[in-house]
Amino acid sequence: MKNIRKPGHSERFSLAPYPALRLLLGVIPGILAGVYLPLPLEAWIIISAIALFTLLGSLLYEAIKKRGSSPLCITTLSYTLFLFSSFAAGSDFRMHYAARNGLLSFTGKSLILYGRIATRPAAGEHGTGWVMDVEEVFADGRTIKLNDRAMVFMRSAGEAGKGIRYGDMVRVKGQLxxxxxxxxxxxxxPRQAAGMKQVSVQLYSAGPWMVQHEGEPELNGFERFIVKPVADYIMKSIEELIPPGEERQLAAGVLTGEKEYLPEELFEAFRITGTAHILAVSGLNVGLLVLAIHISLQRLKVTTAGRWVSFLLAVFILLVYSHVTGNSASVKRAAIMTAVLIGGETLGRKTFSMNSLALSDVLILLFDPLDLLSPGFLMTNSAVASILLLYPRFTPMTGRGGGAFQAAGRLLFSSFAVTLAAVIGVAPVIAFYFGTFSLIGLLANIPVVLFSTLLMYALVPMLVLNLLSGYAASFFAESAVLFARLTLNSALVFSRVPFASLSWKPDLPEVALYYLMLSAVLFFFSRKAWGRLAISVLLGANLLFWYSFTVHARPVAPLLMTVNLGRNLVTVFSVGGKTLLIDAGRSAGSFKRITQQLELHGYGAPDAAVQFYTPDSLVSRLPVQHHMLQADRLLTLPAMLIMRPREKVLKIQSRESSLLVVSGSGRLQESELYKADIVELWVYRFAEKQQQQIRSWLNYARPTHCILIPGSFLSRTDLAALNRFAAAHPGLEVRSKTRQVVIQ
Structure with a gap:
């Protein structure tokens, strides 16, 4: 009698077809253990060696005894322990160990570094940055050989950074x-992110005149004769065929991952709409390229030899493209996954997408275990896994008939389903790292991804035809400009929708609860257990609600808090339920960082903003009820009085407390107006004269807290003296760009 599966029943899930997924489930705990468990590296190495010898011994025993297909229990345990401890040792070494006699001993010095540019330089508005493999250091009149890595930032504007290329051998002078x-x-x-790349120090170089090229670029044969010519041809074609502007910059970003500067408004528009992924090369670009290769080589696949030629050619193109785009993790992951899928097709074997994704992850983590902790790795995996698991549930198999309108409808629904599946998977990761969730992303991704896809399909034939005829390629270039403009305009339109983005920053337990609930929903959905599915949703929602309700109690807002914005400083002062901002940075985008800090520390929406260093043009645009600009001398609020007795002096008085903000010790006076509970004093020089001024005023005013804020051009000698002065006087502290001041 035939085994007919009853309706409503499904096959039991098994990990047998997913060997790479099983391997990944052993790799991930090992990496996390190496990063977070306080176990020395030597211990992990010893455990790994013991597990390896045990594994080899058990395998030898099984070979001699000629046991069946099932391994011994000791074999399985020793294999799992070896895998776990090996990755733990690798991640522990990369995360917690720096080069002996490396660059750390040279911090605080002005010196010259010699070495190779190890990453593709990233150009921005203010300069160009890269990671450098350092071979020599010239400091204190000595040349020292070493092997370490450093981040380098060269201040430049416009085209000044164009001469810096990957693989160049350079000498760079600056401050380490x-x-x-x-x-x-x-x-x-930044320190944690750089530590994951085995970088502990950074060099600031004042400009291109501080960088000197030395000899030929250090590239291997593949990079020198294939990757570099292809990359140069792509960029030259884009510059020749696409006019300067935002469209060219977007085309370069979509095709090669070039990080050319786009206006802040456009970056913010893509971020708000959840479409920023199209600004950099990702799996989408690889997928489109593979589809083009598949169509072009279809005729070759009729024979076995043709299939192998097609496979090798596709892998070669993917390898070249991955190097051209800077070997980003998302591109490498997509390229490996694609190669596995094409390889399975070439061998005539069935491949499982989830297994291919897991295999690509294992290979990437084998070379860099700490990539597991990077937001890009987690976002890519959550989005791809969600698409693979959820998209088939959203789009059951349907016929292909029905005419053009139904075909267009199916295409539109399919695009929406892919976007929805990706958003469901990636939203918690984005919110966890960036504290935001795009409400408009579901709709915005449809036109933005559509037009960026068409942009990619216009750019590829443009590059091919430009080898033969620039005139023929120009037609596709015009199409590329049109699609680039449509992509940019779509993002801008959706970003202006009210409440397009929601501030939401879950913690790790909340993210774990979300994915557990999603896994339960998928599990019961596959078994058509609708009652259990509903129970799992309700249970998960209740757990999330009560966890947030009990753990995330709104903190009590402190009396004063500072917000660091690079060289700029924002002070938040709150009494009587009223919140006051002093300054707002140097750009409109700074207000988002300020509001995030207000929410984290329990403040309500600010009621007033006072100008101190920030230009009036920015202060006047802040969404607050009251504005005190540079020319204003008095502002009265129900809970406080804000006075400006003279230029660069502010006094805030309330019943509970008072605050004095002064720029420069020369403006201090021994009068009642210059006494306060809390004082912020900007210090630009700290010679004997300034020390005496501050000491005399402190003896008169006797503030409870005094924050000394070093000016941008305060010398290192004066800064050291300022720190010693603060350490000798209770109640004084020196402002740090990486530490907030919070006074309850």
Whole structure:
């Protein structure tokens, strides 16, 4: 009798067809253990060696005894332990160990570094940055050989940074310092991110005149004779055929990942709409390229030899394209996954997409275990896995008939389903790292991804035809400009929709609860257990609600808080339920960082903004009820009185507390107006005269807290003296660009 599966029942899930996924489930805990467990590297190495010898011994025993297909329990355990401890050792070494006698001993010095540019330089508004493999250091009149890495930032404008290329051997002069930590609570931590790339220090170079090229670029044969000519041809074609402007910059970003500067308004528009992924090369670009290769080589696949030629050619093109685009993690992951899928097709074997994704992850983590902790790795995997698991549920198999309108409708619904699946998977990761969630992303991604896809399809034939005829290629270039403009305009239109983006920053337990609930929903959906599915949704929603309700109680807003914005400083002062901002940075985008800090520390929406250093044009545009500009001398609020007795002096008086803000020790006076509980004093020089001024005023005013804020051009000698002065006087502290001041 035939085994007919009853309706409503499904096959049991098994990991047997997913060997790479099983391997990945052992790799991930090992990496996390190496990063977070306080176990020395030597211990991980010993555990790995013991597990390896045990594994080899058990395999030898099985070979001699000629046991069946099932391995011994000791074999399985030793294999799992070896895998776990090996990746733990690798991640521990990369995360917690720096080069002995490396660059850390030279921090705080002005010196010259010699070495190779190890990453593709990233150009921005203010300069160009790259990672450098350092071979020599010239400092204190000595040349020292070493092997370490450093981040380099060269200040430049316009085309000045164009001469810096990947692989160049250069000498760079500048100031070497530790990479700074996060400027404010909950923000991006540059030191941690650089540490994951085995970089601990950064060199600041004043301009291109501080960089000297030495000899030929250090490239291997593949990079020199294939990758570099292809990359040069692509950029030359874009510059020849597409006129300067935002459209060219977008085309370069979509095709090669070039980080040319786009206006801040456009970056913000793509971020708000959740479409920023199209600004950089990703799996989407690789997928479109593979589709073009597949169509072009279709005729070759009729024979076995043709299939192998097609496979090798596709892998070669993917390898070249991955190098041209800078070997980003998302491109490497997509290229490996595609190669696995094409390889399975060539061998005539069935491949599973989730297994291919897991295999690509294992290979990437094998070379860089710490990539597991990068936002890009997590976002790419969550989006791709969600599409693979959810998209088939959203779009059941349907016929292809029905005419053009129904075909267009199916295409539109398919695009929406892909976007919805990706958003469901990636939204918690984006919110966890960036504290935002795009409400308009579902709709915005449809036109933006559509037009950027058409842009890609216009750019590829443009590049091919330009080899034969620039005139023929110009037609596709015009199409590329049109699609680039439509992409940019679509993002701008959707970004202006009210409430397009929502501020939301879950913690790790909330993200884990979300994915557990999503896994339960998928599990019960596949078994058509609708009752259990509903229970899992309700249970997950209740757990999320009560966890947020009990753990995320709104904190009590402190009396004063500072927000670091690079050289600029924002002070938040709150009494009587009223919140006051003093300054707002130097750009309109700074207000978003300020509001995030207000929410994290329990403040309400600010009621007033006072100008101190920020231009009036920015202060006047802040969404607050009251504005005190540079010419204003008095502002009265229900809970406080704000006075400007003279230029660069502010006094805020309330019943509970008072605040004095003064720029320069020369403006201090021994009068009642210059006494306050909390004082912020900007210091630009700290010679004997300034020390005496501050000491005399402190003896008169006796503030409870005094924050000394070093000016941008305060010398290192004066800064060291200022720190010693603050350490000798209780109640004084020196402002740091990586530490907030919070006074309750």
């Amino acid at each position: 310092n530790l990479i700074p930590e996060a400027a404010n609570r909950g923000e991006f931590d």
